[in-house]
Amino acid sequence: MSQYDPDRDPTRQPNTPRNEPIYSDTLVVRDGSNTGWWIAAGLAAVVLIAVIWILSSRSAPAETEAEAQARLAEAQATQAVADAQVATATASIQGQIAGGQQSVDLARADAARAQAEAIRAASEARTAEVRAATPPPPVIINAAPPPSSGPAVVTGTTPQP
Secondary structure, X not given: OOOOOOOOOOOOOOOOOOOOOOOOOOOOOOOOOOXXXXXXXXXXXXXXXXXXXXXXXXXXXXXXXXXXXXXXXXXXXXXXXXXXXXXXXXXXXXXXXXHHHHHHHHHHHHHHHHHHHHHHHHHHHHHHHHHHHOOXXXXXXXXXXXXXXXXXXXXXXXXXX
């Protein structure tokens, strides 16, 4: 960094007052007329009159009380139709939800029934395994003597007259 300042006079010593005078200019502008304001006010008045004239020249048709009641009744009917459509859609959705709940209940009942059948089948299978694993009881045949109805009669093998 250098101490050189290009705007400084090299012949002048530092901290010495200058000999040349310092001049300052003050410019004061005064408008002598209000012409611009008068033109702006005139234009604003013309625009205001034009807007009032346009708004007043549009005549709205006079509406009788019967026409107003008819439009009100039509709007109420339209609202009633919209309410009915909403109620129908809501009922349909609630029916679908109820049908879904009923399907879930039926599926749960089917699952419980299937589980009970599986438990019964497993029980029967265990019973069959136990029967297969145990030997059958011995079969005892008792020879019973012929019934005795009196003395024994011996007969021959030849035919009798």
